[in-house]
Amino acid sequence: MNARSPFFWGSATASYQCEGAWNEAGKAESLWDRYLHEAHLENGDVASDHYHRYREDIELMAKGNQNAYRFSLSWPRIILNREGDVNEAGVEFYSRVVDACLEFGIEPYVTLYHWDLPQYWQDEGGWLNPAVADAYVRFARVCFDRLGDRVRYWATFNEPKWFVASGYLIGNYPPGLNDPQLAIRAAFNVMYASACCVQVFRDGRFQGEIGIVHSFSPVDGIDETLETRIAMRYADNYCNNWIMDTAAKGEIPIDLLADLNKRYDLSFMSSRQLDVIADNTVDFLGLNYYSRTLVKPYTRGETSIVVNNTGASFKEKPRVVLKDWFEQVLDDPGMEVTAWGTEIYPDGLRRGLLDVYNRYHLPIYVTENGIGVVEEINAEPIDDEYRISFMRSHIEAIKAAMHEGADVRGYFAWSSFDLYSWKNGCEKRYGLIGVDFDRDLRRIPKKSFGWYRDFIARESTAE
Numbered sequence: 001m002n003a004r005s006p007f008f009w010g011s012a013t014a015s016y017q018c019e020g021a022w023n024e025a026g027k028a029e030s031l032w033d034r035y036l037h038e039a040h041l042e043n044g045d046v047a048s049d050h051y052h053r054y055r056e057d058i059e060l061m062a063k064g065n066q067n068a069y070r071f072s073l074s075w076p077r078i079i080l081n082r083e084g085d086v087n088e089a090g091v092e093f094y095s096r097v098v099d100a101c102l103e104f105g106i107e108p109y110v111t112l113y114h115w116d117l118p119q120y121w122q123d124e125g126g127w128l129n130p131a132v133a134d135a136y137v138r139f140a141r142v143c144f145d146r147l148g149d150r151v152r153y154w155a156t157f158n159e160p161k162w163f164v165a166s167g168y169l170i171g172n173y174p175p176g177l178n179d180p181q182l183a184i185r186a187a188f189n190v191m192y193a194s195a196c197c198v199q200v201f202r203d204g205r206f207q208g209e210i211g212i213v214h215s216f217s218p219v220d221g222i223d224e225t226l227e228t229r230i231a232m233r234y235a236d237n238y239c240n241n242w243i244m245d246t247a248a249k250g251e252i253p254i255d256l257l258a259d260l261n262k263r264y265d266l267s268f269m270s271s272r273q274l275d276v277i278a279d280n281t282v283d284f285l286g287l288n289y290y291s292r293t294l295v296k297p298y299t300r301g302e303t304s305i306v307v308n309n310t311g312a313s314f315k316e317k318p319r320v321v322l323k324d325w326f327e328q329v330l331d332d333p334g335m336e337v338t339a340w341g342t343e344i345y346p347d348g349l350r351r352g353l354l355d356v357y358n359r360y361h362l363p364i365y366v367t368e369n370g371i372g373v374v375e376e377i378n379a380e381p382i383d384d385e386y387r388i389s390f391m392r393s394h395i396e397a398i399k400a401a402m403h404e405g406a407d408v409r410g411y412f413a414w415s416s417f418d419l420y421s422w423k424n425g426c427e428k429r430y431g432l433i434g435v436d437f438d439r440d441l442r443r444i445p446k447k448s449f450g451w452y453r454d455f456i457a458r459e460s461t462a463e
């Protein structure tokens with residue numbers, strides 16, 4: 001086991017969103033490359049060009065007093081084909097990134113999968129195909145073998161809830177499906193792959209800890225009635241429990257299974273797979289927190305999930321209705337929201353952390369937290385007081401939860417620098433450092449970068 005690390009004050013990125021170099025040095029195509037190219041949408045071909053500028057970026061993190069960097073590995077950069085041939089240039093790139101982190105005193109905190117599935121596996125059915133789970137585990141094994149001498153923190157997946165719901169239920173992410181039966185199948189294959197990955201990590205006696213990163217959205221109800229409480233349970237199962245119970249306790253929530261079993265075919269779940277899930281639980285939970293989910297009882301209509309991917313110009317009314325289960329309240333008059341309609345609600349993080357800790361008794365890392373805004377890259381530093389206020393209030397919420405007993409061990413701001421925001425493009429900026437996407441990709445610190453740097457310095461002296 002590791003000696004206990006200091007509290008991590010870091011920031012985070014993901015391979016597709018920041019690296020660029022989409023077809024350089026042997027990298028294979030990912031499903032996001034194919035999907036965005038075919039749809040002629042803004043893409044991550046260049047993104048923040050982190051592939052070429054990683055050293056400058058990591059040095060900036062160190063100048064900002066950050067002691068951990070959460071990033072992901074691009075599977076198609078590392079594995080060339082379905083046969084599993086390794087792209088040495090890809091492995092060497094990540095090896096250099098890890099070495100740069102260590103040189104600058106930064107803990108590399110590595111996510112194995114942040115959504116960029118190789119297209120050659122999407123061509124075989126993506127997460128609907130159990131063979132993809134096996135291939136993912138072989139990919140993970142290569143990463144442990146080649147980087148495990150220097151990496152001590154691993155996450156199996158980033159946000160299964162988000163990429164499965166978006167890709168297989170809502171259809172706004174690749175592969176663009178909206179079919180609950182298929183979504184259930186993909187969800188199960190992902191959670192099974194995660195457990196197999198934990199098994200390989202343990203069997204290989206690799207150093208360090210392995211966890212999973214979840215898009216955490218604590219559920220609140222509009223009132224205290226029985227109907228609302230039932231709706232809250234459905235929402236919690238949908239938003240949170242199928243990932244956290246499965247990964248941390250090795251159990252898919254039994255009421256969720258019973259309910260799904262009435263409507264869908266679950267015969268594809270074998271008892272052997274359920275045993276692997278039960279026997280291989282994670283060491284920690286990574287929670288990405290952007291907002292809570294406020295719910296009311298289901299009243300009418302088909303399952304319908306419409307989310308804002310374009311900010312203020314979004315024309316449709318966002319809505320989340322899960323037939324017979326719950327409806328999400330997105331326009332409560334008291335809500336303070338961003339231009340994308342995301343509620344700013346730090347107290348959800350305090351209560352949520354306590355709840356998660358009390359349920360699972362595992363160490364927790366807040367692996368993402370941030371605010372996406374359209375910003376002018378016109379001054380140095382870029383004035384982003386709202387981001388400071390957002391981070392300050394959320395960090396205060398974390399401290400309050402820790403004070404009340406939650407075992408939180410790190411905070412990662414999303415994002416280290418501006419990057420590509422999936423369907424929103426580069427216009428939706430989250431970075432502590434600005435990136436001049438229109439000209440030369442120059443890095444320009446924002447005020448929040450300096451605020452975070454000084455905050456970390458004060459925290460380190462206080463420790």
Ligand code: BG6
Pocket residue numbers: 014017158159162215288368372414420421422423424428
């Ligand atoms: C998280 C993801 O869901 O939210 C990130 O892990 C993502 O990859 C972030 O960028 C913010 O979402 P968006 O859609 O605003 O970029």
